[in-house]
Amino acid sequence: MAEGIRDKVAIVGMGCTHFGERWEVGAEELMVEAFNECIADAGLARDQIDAAWFSNCMEEIGVGKSAMPVGQTLRLPQIPISRVENYCASGSEAFRGAVYGVASGACDIALAIGVEKLKDTGYGGLPGLDIGTMPPLWWANLSAPGSFAQLASAYRQKFQIGKDELKRAMGMISARSHLNGTKNPKAHLRKAVDLETILKSPMIAEPLGLFDCCGVSDGAACAIVTTPEIAKSLGKSPLVTVKAMQLALSDGSEAGHNSWDGSYFKTTRVASQRAYDEAGITNPREEVGMVEVHDCFSITELVTLEDLQLSPEGGVVKDIMDGFYDADGKIPSQIDGGLKCFGHPIGASGLRMIYEVYLQLLERADERQLDDPRIGVTHNLGGFPHQNVCSITVLGRGD
């Protein structure tokens, strides 16, 4: 009977580049930048890595297919390196591959590295994605903002919330992320923005304005994982261990069956419950110390906090306005600035979230340090509300 992978794997090193419009570097340099920090943190030599997992979503405008760019760039000595891809959840998938690699006994020391170079397209905003031959023939002519924006009309309809009230709560989310970003030297955006500016900003996709949408950044992040025994033998203390890794993908019912009302993420609910079970968490609102959610859009964060069972259904607006998720609140959300301000280089984001939790658990988060968070949850989502992949990772200390 599968028992899950709780406490089987520990993180011994992590690295993360400065996220932003890194005009002067390519994807290769970004990988090296993240890797150098990571390998130094781990205290290992490059040739001690047994296997690697690589996350890169938009390879067609980046490094091209396969995981070869990692081997070639980092000169890893012909070890197994696998490319994983699941839209914006790719970074978590690379981490999961490395974790399973170690937990299965296939290897001792595994690397997970994610990179994205989005700024070589010549235009602003998220580049168009390959969707195959069939979708262009019938999918709505949609974009990410327009798809996620629809959560708002559905959520408002369900809970009878006024337009302005919801817009304000969304604005508060972004304002808080901006404030958190100012304390993060690696963040893409490091300026506070006030609520009024956010509310008045140009409309991107009704009702999401400019500041309700995360931007487009280049960056890389990576992690080295191993067994707790090996981690201890390397002198690591305290240990940061993986408590749960869960993933859930749409089965088609959101897009094709009238049972979904459009106001929440089915997958997030399923994956987070499985993750809490795997990690032994019975009361998330009480037990979770910090959360990094996939705030591609403020409205995503808003409904996700309910989907993660951190706020009661219909209660998140109140929690937000009460500051529950602020840096000095009960469950700080996006303490590192989130996708919104740290940035969203797609293949790296899932790992960047884990990076912040890792730093926080080891009390290395400098100005952003929270008071003994104990359990950190990351939520990494790819796709659209009506068709998506959701990854939940729970990290804690290995005691």
Add this chain to the structure above:
Amino acid sequence: MIGITSCGGYIPRLRLNRKAVAAANAWFLPALAGQAKGERAMCNWDEDSITMAVEAARDCLNGSDRGELDALYMASTTMPFADRQNSGVVATALNLADGISTMDVTSSQRAGTTALLAGLNAVKGGAANKVLVAAAEKRKTRAASVQEMQFGDGAAAVTVGNKKVIAEFKGSHSVTVDFVDHYRDSEHGFDYTWEERWIRDEGYQKIVPKAVKGLFEATGTGPDDIDHFVISSVYGAVPRSVAKAVGIDQEKLRDTLAAVCGETGTAHPLVMLVHALQDAKAGEKILVVGFGQGCDALLFETTKAVEKLNGISGVSGSLARRKEENNYMKFLTFNGLIEVEKGIRAESNPQTALTTLYRNRKMLEGLVGGICTECKTPQFPKADICVNPDCGATDTQEDYEFAERIAKVNSWSADWLVYTIDPPGHYGMVEFPDGGRFMADFTDYDVGDVDVGMRMRMVFRVKGHDSTRGITRYFWKAAPAAPATEG
């Protein structure tokens, strides 16, 4: 008895205000002010002759059994494809069986009446029992041209057959004369037109009466028998002078719809005919002429059934659904007469995989989904495994048509980021009350009026045009439906 058994019409919703056009062009051609009365119908960016023909056909077929059709003919001089059967696309959009015969009729302003004649003769000769004839035109004109003011976009459709006839076909006569009042060759997009007076005096005045006289002889009728005279021309004086020449009372001339629609090319005789059928009484004779390198003249006599044209919108219903458009720049942009800066995002131009299109043609062109025979849940698209989370049965689905069903908006957005020629792009999750849903592009909406719960009808529109590879892609979109009396 053989004749017309049903009719339908489609005039695009947008109506370009002629004053706005004249004012914009006044610096170049002040004389256009003389034409600046009323409005002309204008296609939305996602409409063309095929989409309009589909709309007119749907209207015409409203409520009838589509399985009765033996043939479908489409007439247009603005067919989207020179070599890919356009009437075939229309037939697929209507989800007709493949055992029918289709034909594109083109290259002349009387192609519409010629196609109608061909349908009638097919029934008369026993080759078919029921034929749908659709005519559609999306006009192409240069900026600041007189034609730009006079032409309009539109379509009409009739079924002809031998059961439940609403207007009996009494006979016809055609003359063929290579009178080139204007021409358009296959390389150039615009008409080249000769002088108005010559067209009137040497063309209409001399050729139409020949056809009409021949018709009177063939049917044993005379000018006094005619109750409705359908003759269209951009030249306002022509219908009057031709009526005089053939002896028909001016009172019997049908309104050419110049003030509210404009002249819809080869579709216009059928547009005017449908308009006539909508207010004709029983026992009235309708003379229809089509003029273009000769003339077709057809005679119909209405039956009692014409007074009971239930459920169709027709031309008058279409005309009533109007939205004034004062933005001439928009008209020019939609018609590719002005190049706006589309930005790099618009460069994305995926190939249209013909193998994929073919495998899925019922879904893509006919909006056919599936219904699970186990749990009875309709779903789009049809799939191997039922989408109902409580069912999940395998290999249980049958075809299920969504096109004629009304949907409701469950969620939506207006998107300024996505590339579209008519921003912001509107789309959302539409849901069919009996089951089924999908994320659909919206069209024909008023910005600011879209909201959750809105009733939508599905319409067949241009999904995109790939000018590099020369193909137009079609799919269905959701458009606001009229309040509950519709559908």
Add this chain to the structure above:
Amino acid sequence: MATGIKDKVAILGMGCSRFGERWDMSAEDLMVEAFKECIADAGIDRKEIQAAWMSTCMDAVGVGKSALALALTLRLPQIPVTRMENLCASGSEAFRGAVYAVASGACDFALAMGVEKLKDTGYGGLPVREDGPLAPMWWANNTAPGAFAQLASAYRQKFQVGKDDLKRAMAQISAKSHDNGAKNPKAHLQKAVAVDTILNAPIVAEPLGLFDCCGVSDGAACAIVTTPEIAKSLGKSDLVVVKALQLALTDGTEAAHNSWDGSYFKTTRAAAKRAYDEAGVDDPREDLSMVEVHDCFSITELLTMEDLFLSQEGEAIKDVMDGFYNADGGLPCQIDGGLKCFGHPIGASGIRMVYEAYLQLLGRAGARQLDDPRLALTHNLGGQPHKNVCSVTIVGRPE
């Protein structure tokens, strides 16, 4: 200390679609075709699958990004589904993901599905792919045949082999695969072809002729894996277990360092050695019962026999001409027709290779059945000789 995954995972069921120009089938239809066979073979319910790995390489002309296509098509109940991509080795990567997940204790039943729809492009041959913005600015304007063809000139140079001798050996390889394919009802090509026809065929990329190159096919293949204990408890008495799963990626030396002479695959040698260690194979030429190698081109197969240490260096031609790799030879190679005749739907190939090994080991290979095979090796390669990813998998009976 990592012990590898030998004997930790058993194959519960497998399925494979017919490969070929499946005009009337979409990628989704092909997945369903393979899956139906697999789930029936496994004898469990679809809802019991707890995680899945999907392999597809050319997403742009197929199903688009992420693993949603698999999740949506099979209506998998919101379980984790991960997309793997490593060029032509993708299929083996999906299998590896599923195997590691079971071995790690993360789940009991995992699905690996490989699919490729290559025939929606409108032209013959391998579809063009996007390699990112930098590659087109300097990479040689090459194709796969042209890249692999270069092995020939390098090999001839190294071992002083005459042009005709090499050409004849290559032809013998293809003729042998055609003979084998004729016995395989699922193969794309099922006709024997004479050596002379092969020798006289038009040149595609000197010295590879038409019959030296595998074709382009649509298809899908899948496997469900679990622990040997669970497999036994479900009534499977004759088990096929995974003995080794190794991968090796280039570190850049072949393409940029003068130490590589162009006549062999560095990665194949590294991966094979590790795989033999993991599986406990001391004398592969004797111990293996059959091999399925990546015969994208006949020259690839020829050299691979040496890189897998089955033939001595410089001796592969002799072994080929002696019939050692024929169906009735000492070590049958491509008994199911290989990429050459079974076909090469990229994402499916790695799993198709395991499928034949599985059938052979269970005595279910019909007209192709070998006499009591005990250990099978698959070799699945993506990329080009000067930069590639090589996967080596060994399956056999439990100890």
